[in-house]
Amino acid sequence: MNILGLSAHYHDSAAALLVDGQPVCAVQEERLSRRKNDAAFPLGAIEWCLDSAGLQPGDLDAVVFYERPMLKFERILTTALRAWPQGRSAYAHAVRNALGEKVWVRGLIQAHLGVPRRKILFTEHHQSHAAAAFLTAPTDAAAILTADGVGEWATLTVGRGRRPPGGATSLELLREVRWPHSLGMLYSTFTAFLGFPVNEGEYKVMGLASYGTPRFADAVRQVVRRTSDGAFALDLGFFEFHTTARRSYSRRFLDVFGPPRAAWDPIDLETEDGRRYADVAASVQLVLEEVLVDLAAALRRETGLADLCLGGGVALNGVANARILCESGFERVFVPPAPGDAGCALGAALYADRIHFAQPDRPFPDHPFWGPGIEAGELARIAAEDGLAVEALDEAAMLERTAQDLAAGRIVGWMQGAGEFGPRALGHRSILAAPHSAETRDRLNRDIKYREEFRPFAPVVPAELAHEYFELPPGGLRLARFMSGVFRVKPQWRAALAAVTHVDGTARLQALERGMAPRLHDLLMAYGRLSGAPVLLNTSFNLAGEPIVSRAVEGYSTFRRCGIDVLVADGVRTVKRTRATIEMEPEEAEA
Amino acid sequence: MRSPLSAIHWLAWRDPRRRAATLLRFAEVEADGGRDLVRAAEVTRDPLLRRLFLKHALDEQRHADLFRGRGVALIRGLPDGGDGGPQARWLTPGERGLDDLRVEDEGDAALLAFLHLSEKQAARDFAGYAAVLGADEATRAVFEKVLHDETFHMTYTHRQLRRVAPERAATRIWTARLRRFWKAYLRLASGLAGLAGTVILTLQFFLILPPFALLARRAARKETPGWTPVAPARNGSLEREY
Numbered sequence: 001m002n003i004l005g006l007s008a009h010y011h012d013s014a015a016a017l018l019v020d021g022q023p024v025c026a027v028q029e030e031r032l033s034r035r036k037n038d039a040a041f042p043l044g045a046i047e048w049c050l051d052s053a054g055l056q057p058g059d060l061d062a063v064v065f066y067e068r069p070m071l072k073f074e075r076i077l078t079t080a081l082r083a084w085p086q087g088r089s090a091y092a093h094a095v096r097n098a099l100g101e102k103v104w105v106r107g108l109i110q111a112h113l114g115v116p117r118r119k120i121l122f123t124e125h126h127q128s129h130a131a132a133a134f135l136t137a138p139t140d141a142a143a144i145l146t147a148d149g150v151g152e153w154a155t156l157t158v159g160r161g162r163r164p165p166g167g168a169t170s171l172e173l174l175r176e177v178r179w180p181h182s183l184g185m186l187y188s189t190f191t192a193f194l195g196f197p198v199n200e201g202e203y204k205v206m207g208l209a210s211y212g213t214p215r216f217a218d219a220v221r222q223v224v225r226r227t228s229d230g231a232f233a234l235d236l237g238f239f240e241f242h243t244t245a246r247r248s249y250s251r252r253f254l255d256v257f258g259p260p261r262a263a264w265d266p267i268d269l270e271t272e273d274g275r276r277y278a279d280v281a282a283s284v285q286l287v288l289e290e291v292l293v294d295l296a297a298a299l300r301r302e303t304g305l306a307d308l309c310l311g312g313g314v315a316l317n318g319v320a321n322a323r324i325l326c327e328s329g330f331e332r333v334f335v336p337p338a339p340g341d342a343g344c345a346l347g348a349a350l351y352a353d354r355i356h357f358a359q360p361d362r363p364f365p366d367h368p369f370w371g372p373g374i375e376a377g378e379l380a381r382i383a384a385e386d387g388l389a390v391e392a393l394d395e396a397a398m399l400e401r402t403a404q405d406l407a408a409g410r411i412v413g414w415m416q417g418a419g420e421f422g423p424r425a426l427g428h429r430s431i432l433a434a435p436h437s438a439e440t441r442d443r444l445n446r447d448i449k450y451r452e453e454f455r456p457f458a459p460v461v462p463a464e465l466a467h468e469y470f471e472l473p474p475g476g477l478r479l480a481r482f483m484s485g486v487f488r489v490k491p492q493w494r495a496a497l498a499a500v501t502h503v504d505g506t507a508r509l510q511a512l513e514r515g516m517a518p519r520l521h522d523l524l525m526a527y528g529r530l531s532g533a534p535v536l537l538n539t540s541f542n543l544a545g546e547p548i549v550s551r552a553v554e555g556y557s558t559f560r561r562c563g564i565d566v567l568v569a570d571g572v573r574t575v576k577r578t579r580a581t582i583e584m585e586p587e588e589a590e591a
Numbered sequence: 592m593r594s595p596l597s598a599i600h601w602l603a604w605r606d607p608r609r610r611a612a613t614l615l616r617f618a619e620v621e622a623d624g625g626r627d628l629v630r631a632a633e634v635t636r637d638p639l640l641r642r643l644f645l646k647h648a649l650d651e652q653r654h655a656d657l658f659r660g661r662g663v664a665l666i667r668g669l670p671d672g673g674d675g676g677p678q679a680r681w682l683t684p685g686e687r688g689l690d691d692l693r694v695e696d697e698g699d700a701a702l703l704a705f706l707h708l709s710e711k712q713a714a715r716d717f718a719g720y721a722a723v724l725g726a727d728e729a730t731r732a733v734f735e736k737v738l739h740d741e742t743f744h745m746t747y748t749h750r751q752l753r754r755v756a757p758e759r760a761a762t763r764i765w766t767a768r769l770r771r772f773w774k775a776y777l778r779l780a781s782g783l784a785g786l787a788g789t790v791i792l793t794l795q796f797f798l799i800l801p802p803f804a805l806l807a808r809r810a811a812r813k814e815t816p817g818w819t820p821v822a823p824a825r826n827g828s829l830e831r832e833y
Contacts, residue, residue: 034626034629034630034633064829068831068832068833069832070832070833071832071833074833078807080796081800081803081804081806081807081808082804082807082808082811084796084800084801084804084807084808085796085797085804087796088793088796088797091792091796091800092788092789092792092793092796095792096785096788096789096792105832106832121829121830122829122830122831122832123829124825157821159821172823173821173825174820174821175818175819175820175821176818176819176821177816177817177818177819178814178819181816227816227817227818228817229817229818230817230818231816231817231818232816232817233816233817262666264615264659264662264663264666265663351829352829356829382638382641385638385641386638386641386642545622545626546626546629551633553633554633556633557629557632557633557645560645561629561645561648561649561652
């Protein structure tokens with residue numbers, strides 16, 4: 001049975017293909033179109049998935065869209081009507097936006113793929129999140145908690161899933177919190193207030209929070225209050241996202257938290273305003289954690305299950321995830337590598353396979369590498385054409401040379417095998433560097449990532465050695481598998497791991513099992529033999545405003561435009577002559 | 592001789608708040624154009640073009656930094672700081688990047704012709720802006736630096752076009768010119784359609800929807816915040832879109 005899952009139209013569209021219940025490929029449209037957070041109907045991703053599997057659209061048994069577009073449109077219309085007469089601009093915007101393409105998903109799929117109407121299915125948005133979290137996790141029974149901005153009406157759901165050996169898989173959502181009461185919208189509103197782009201800058205709020213003290217926490221608790229049944233509700237007087245498309249916070253919000261930050265204005269933590277921004281970030285982060293921990297603890301008491309699967313964009317908050325693991329009573333917390341909307345493409349396909357078609361459950365391969373591969377020969381050709389030194393190395397030599405490069409303080413672009421599905425580089429499309437010096441971090445921020453100084457970089461460490469360097473609670477290794485938790489660096493290692501230790505002594509680490517990415521694991525061990533600590537700084541292989549690289553030529557063009565010193569793609573290694581310049585022959589420069 | 596557009600340029604650049612907002616927008620456009628050029632470098636099979644496109648992309652990134660830096664400095668110099676004020680983008684003359692070009696769909700020659708015309712237009716515009724910024728030396732200096740690069744970009748795109756399509760360079764440029772004209776028409780048409788749509792939907796909102804709004808608000812009052820149970824039927828059929 002061939003099932004194609006799709007997510008599209010809001011942010012991060014994607015396609016994922018299951019063949020006989022097993023994932024074959026999954027990719028975000030942005031990785032192919034090279035437009036960050038590309039929300040367009042994922043034609044490129046669909047074509048790539050079908051080509052990779054050698055299938056034609058006619059071979060598909062079902063195409064599953066990750067939400068119900070008409071139900072979503074109903075919510076958008078109702079929201080505009082409830083805001084009458086203030087909702088005029090939101091109404092015009094929403095109707096033009098939705099009627100253009102977004103509600104005609106069935107027709108769109110039919111037109112592009114030519115599959116019959118009966119083969120096109122729709123899951124609910126949070127069902128897709130729940131399926132992406134539960135059906136990819138190595139557990140037989142788990143409680144499920146999903147939270148994001150909004151799907152159709154739901155913004156947060158709780159439920160449970162079971163996969164009894166030999167029995168039918170079940171996934172049941174029990175309760176939901178409905179729009180406009182949304183933890184995702186709460187966090188996004190503060191993201192916008194702090195001058196960061198919504199749906200992209202939430203990481204920055206989390207990074208900034210560590211520099212502040214939560215002196216506004218009581219004010220945030222007024223904004224999001226707890227309801228008597230254990231859920232939560234937003235005080236809508238602080239928001240405008242439900243009445244206008246222009247601004248998410250209200251005048252009352254500004255009266256409490258002060259003037260917003262302009263996007264162009266750098267955050268200077270030495271100034272009063274800079275400290276206020278950090279304190280606001282710390283406050284909303286703290287309150288978000290409190291609410292999530294409470295919800296998770298109640299779910300643990302209700303279900304009695306030991307495992308929790310987290311899904312939705314809010315599950316990208318590693319600090320909150322770690323607190324849930326430590327304080328909610330769950331023994332293990334599973335967060336998939338793509339918990340956001342892109343992952344819903346995979347979730348929708350899995351839900352259709354296991355629940356709708358009642359296909360037998362199969363263990364899901366426990367890695368994120370479902371994207372396009374690389375052609376190392378392509379890198380060799382391009383680099384040679386540009387006059388760069390190129391070496392084709394065998395495995396051992398490649399690892400040794402790369403470890404030497406890293407130990408010498410060089411920054412390495414690292415491309416291996418198939419790309420990651422999801423927002424994080426987990427060892428196949430990474431920029432690697434020695435983690436020891438704060439200068440490395442500053443150089444990465446300044447010459448390569450071009451990003452704010454307060455944002456931390458993540459370490460990667462062999463899972464079997466992680467406890468030597470990091471304070472991991474029980475279950476921490478699992479949460480760190482896909483870089484989904486933030487944990488404390490052991491005090492004695494903080495100075496030696498300065499480039500990856502955040503200001504509060506924590507790190508968002510990846511604990512790497514050899515089976516998941518053997519080459520990177522071997523590189524860590526080789527680097528450990530040279531440096532004394534098998535830990536590397538691992539950040540995504542992209543520049544600001546660009547998606548993570550996919551093909552070798554994209555890695556090469558990134559390498560040429562920034563301060564990366566060495567590029568390694570499978571066994572091919574190339575080195576730049578000078579930093580971030582394009583060397584031209586005299587006659588070429590005159591071109 | 593003064594350009595006939597000088598008066599418009601002078602008007603557009605007179606107000607420091609709008610000047611700052613426009614410079615920040617230019618920064619975005621240059622950065623977007625740079626990303627398109629990176630894509631062009633990744634797509635082409637011609638090594639010389641790849642190097643030139645990458646160099647061009649780095650120039651665009653530098654221009655973005657220059658525009659952003661000057662825009663921020665201007666905002667900081669305003670008496671009340673502020674967020675740049677209303678941007679009135681469609682009123683502001685300026686470079687339009689690569690017009691949301693899908694680089695993958697273009698051949699080298701078509702892309703070079705398009706780039707040549709874009710750079711030529713940008714050079715002309717920037718020279719016009721620099722000419723009316725007499726009192727603001729720092730902003731004028733930014734335009735002059737950018738203009739220097741634009742001259743190189745204009746030249747290399749033309750030379751390379753003659754190299755990759757020696758027989759058809761002029762035709763390519765005319766085709767690109769017509770496509771720019773067509774895209775400008777589409778931009779105008781879609782702007783007008785958007786305006787008409789907004790007017791119709793606004794009328795609909797105030798004239799037809801009030802009774803439905805009343806019902807929607809009444810229903811909202813009955814909703815209690817907190818948990819809502821998920822009906823078991825919702826965990827069932829995947830055939831419904833609603």
